[in-house]
Amino acid sequence: MRIDLHTHSVVSDGTETPAQVMASAAAAGLDIVALTDHDTMVGVEAAQARATEIGIGFVPGIEISCSDHGVSIHLLSYWHDLADAEVDAMLAKTRAARVDRAKEIVGKIAIDYPVTWEQVLARSGGAVTVGRPHIADALVDQGVVPTRDAAFQQILAGNSRYYVPHYAPEVTAAVRTMRRAGGVTVFAHPGADARGRVVPTSVIEKMADAGLAGLEVDHRDHSPQQRERLTGVAAQLGLIRTGASDYHGTGKLNRLGENLTTQQAFEALRAARP
Numbered sequence: 046m047r048i049d050l051h052t053h054s055v056v057s058d059g060t061e062t063p064a065q066v067m068a069s070a071a072a073a074g075l076d077i078v079a080l081t082d083h084d085t086m087v088g089v090e091a092a093q094a095r096a097t098e099i100g101i102g103f104v105p106g107i108e109i110s111c112s113d114h115g116v117s118i119h120l121l122s123y124w125h126d127l128a129d130a131e132v133d134a135m136l137a138k139t140r141a142a143r144v145d146r147a148k149e150i151v152g153k154i155a156i157d158y159p160v161t162w163e164q165v166l167a168r169s170g171g172a173v174t175v176g177r178p179h180i181a182d183a184l185v186d187q188g189v190v191p192t193r194d195a196a197f198q199q200i201l202a203g204n205s206r207y208y209v210p211h212y213a214p215e216v217t218a219a220v221r222t223m224r225r226a227g228g229v230t231v232f233a234h235p236g237a238d239a240r241g242r243v244v245p246t247s248v249i250e251k252m253a254d255a256g257l258a259g260l261e262v263d264h265r266d267h268s269p270q271q272r273e274r275l276t277g278v279a280a281q282l283g284l285i286r287t288g289a290s291d292y293h294g295t296g297k298l299n300r301l302g303e304n305l306t307t308q309q310a311f312e313a314l315r316a317a318r319p
């Protein structure tokens with residue numbers, strides 16, 4: 046069984062529609078795939094419909110922007126109620142903050158480079174959740190950088206002088222909210238220190254106490270040493286070890302199926318549904 050539980054579509058910052066992601070997943074030989082756009086579930090229905098047509102297993106999901114004392118944390122949630130009002134309000138607040146924050150970042154960059162908010166907005170197309178990758182696309186259009194990746198190496202990096210953070214819910218509150226809404230939560234790329242600060246094990250403990258089910262150990266942004274450490278943390282805290290690609294279409298190097306979740310871990314996630 047090839048199971049990949051972390052992918053993005055154009056609804057957030059991927060480059061394929063939700064339906065196209067499902068077709069790509071089947072072409073990549075996956076048996077089960079989750080759609081986990083940032084801070085929105087808008088793509089889930091279309092993805093589910095296409096997955097059913099193609100005959101591939103589908104898991105409805107999301108990647109929620111959270112924070113712990115100013116450190117950004119990404120929380121995956123699966124199978125929660127798509128119509129939950131509290132979840133909806135939490136996500137709407139983050140998405141609105143993301144727009145203001147993207148405008149601020151563009152304002153700062155515009156002092157030094159030829160880019161406008163209108164270009165970014167046009168480039169983000171139908172995205173429900175706006176992010177730095179859309180700013181990267183505008184910078185590529187303007188010839189400032191060759192690729193999204195190049196934009197993130199410098200201008201859009203977390204330590205760049207143009208960087209602005211955005212509001213995000215406190216992580217244990219988000220874990221509780223998603224669990225109450227029927228979700229199973231997994232801490233996404235917990236050791237990805239190349240993209241910014243990461244949290245100490247004490248925060249993972251706090252999340253486990255709040256009802257966290259799993260740790261995404263096998264992810265491109267983790268070194269072998271980090272995978273080993275996180276495997277130990279998962280075992281110690283009784284968390285399910287998952288793996289996934291974090292596919293963004295052509296927006297990132299990550300390829301579908303490059304990291305996988307075992308069938309046993311998947312069954313454990315399913316059994317963890319509240």
Ligand code: AMP
Nearest residue numbers: 175176177178193194197198293296297
């Ligand atoms: P934001 O959500 O606005 O803070 O932007 C972060 C998003 O940018 C993450 O979801 C990443 O998938 C994406 N990202 C981070 N680094 C890169 C990169 N080097 N190339 C393309 N996308 C990236």
Ligand code: ZN
Nearest residue numbers: 053058083293
């Ligand atoms: Zn992303």
Ligand code: FE
Nearest residue numbers: 108119233234
């Ligand atoms: Fe993430």
Ligand code: FE
Nearest residue numbers: 051053108291
């Ligand atoms: Fe992601």
